[in-house]
Amino acid sequence: MIGLVTLGTIMNYLARSTLSVAAPTLKGEFGLTTEQYSWVVLAFQASYTVMQTVAGTLLDVMGTRLGFFVFALGWALSNIGHVFATGWQSLALFRAVLGATEAAAIPAGAKVTSEWFPANERPLATSCFQMGTSVGSMVAPPLVAFCILWWNWQAAFLVTGALSLVWAILWWFAYRSPADHPRLTSDERALLEESKSAEEGVSRPARKIDVLRSRSFWGIAVPRFLAEPAWQTFNFFIPLYLVSVWRLDLKDVALWAWMPFLAADFGSLAAGLLPGWLMKRGIGVITSRKITMTTGALCMLGPACIGWAGSPGLAILLFCIGGFAHQMLNGALITLCADSFETSAVGTASGMAGSIAWIGGMIFTLIIGQSVDLVGYNPLFVALGLLDLVGAAVLWSLLRNKTAPARS
Known part of the structure; x- marks a missing residue:
């Protein structure tokens, strides 16, 4: 099941990353400025931000199988629509639809x-499907560049959209919940029931209003708000950075731009x-997640130094450190949603935290669009490193080792 979700996440991020690789071509095709490109990115981010909360709630209401299928079908068709x-x-319009439908992943x-x-x-299950986010972003540069060089930029969107469409059909026929899956053994079912029974003894929010009132929710959501700008920058601006700062061409971008996402897998x-x-050494569940997040935040000091890189190779190395760091800390934060809330509310809590995170990414994209032509990328990379350190401090301050208040 987690392999199926991971493959879906790969398709999701492959589709959204198509634009960033095609951006230098599209800037020439449509005569885009960096500011106009940032508005295209913002259209995706704005709809994604709003829809994460809606998508999370719909997943809780519709069920995981039907809900994820509907959203996957939507992002496949909207990506082809580019x-x-x-x-x-018009590019911004299609990005807005893509963002709205990809928000469920x-x-x-x-x-x-x-x-x-x-x-x-x-934690390990979360890391598996989260690896899909970086694998999708890693596959995009060579695949999209090949499509553009061999055919045209339209082919890139057709190919990545078609792959998502195939996965949506696979998901519908292959996914079942534990209660409905015919191949789940009695021992596995007993283990899941035992785990859920143990968690029932811990009071965790089950309704949206309880989630919003929860100190634990804000202990997760605020660090995600501060962390997301880094991932958005890596996903949407690395190719443009390499072209504008280091004067690389599309072939060079295909050669270099996938590497930070391989590091993100690790x-x-x-x-x-x-x-x-850490848990095997007596450290509690919540504390183990906090330590993991903080370790990642400290590693984000690497990409803060990109402005001092003397070559594109060194810049990519620092991007790689940043990709590793972000996925490490973000994996811990995503897992905390499953630790802190009822199963029936996990989609809602994760979606709302994701919306708050993407507000942070959206604000930072707006800052990039308005300032990069004036001050360059270097001050922005420094800011990305510092934001995650602040996020780690917030996490330790707000999130208690015992989960949130009693549900009504």
């Missing part, structure tokens, strides 16, 4: 993790393994 763009305004992953895994296995893996290692 081929009809004729300028930055992380809440769905968190919900599947909550349904299928006991608490001690959730960060996702670290987010899954480190908490288990």
Whole structure:
């Protein structure tokens, strides 16, 4: 099941990353400025931000199987729709639809993790589907560049959209909840029921209003708000940075731009393994997640130094450290939603936290669009490193080792 979710996350991030790789081509095709490109990115971010809360709630209401299928079908078709763009305004419109439909991916992953895994296995399960975010972003540069160089930019969106469409059909026929899955053994079912029975003894919010009133929710949401700008910058601006600062061409972008996302895979893996290692040494569940997040935040000092890089190779190395760091800390934060809320509310809690996170990413994208042509990228990279350190401090201050207040 987690392999199926991971594949879906790969398709999700492959589709959204198509634009960033095609951006230098589209800037020439449509005569876009950096500011206009930032508005296109913001259209995606704004709809994604609003819809994460809606998508999380719909997943809780519709069920994981039907809900994720509907959203996957939507993002596949909207990604294909990019081929009809004729300028930055129409491109922004298709990006807005894509953002609205892609918003279900992380809440769905968190919900599947909550349904299928006991608490001690959730960090590794979360790291698996989170690895899909970086694998999708890693596959995009060579695949999209190949499509553009061999055919045209429209082919890139057709191919990545078609792959998502195939996955949506696969999901519908393959996914079942533990209660409905015919191949789940009696021992596995007993283990899940035992884990859920143990968690019932811990009072956790089940309704949206309880989630919003929860100190734990804000202990997760605020660090995600501060962390998301880094991931948005890596996803949407690395190719443009390499072209504008280091004067690389599309072939060079295809050669370099996937590397930070490979490093991000190792960060996702670290987010899954480190908490288990800490728990075996007597550290509590919540504290193990806090330590993991803080370790990632400290590693974010690497990309803060990109402005001092003397070559594109060194800049990519620092981006790699940043990709590793972000996925490590973000994996811990996503897992905390499954730890802190009822299974029936995990999609809602994860979606609302995701909306708050993407508000942070959206604000930072707006800042990039308005300032990068004036001050360059360097001060922005420094800011990204400092934001995660503040997020770690907030996490330790707000999130208690015992989960949130009693549900009504």
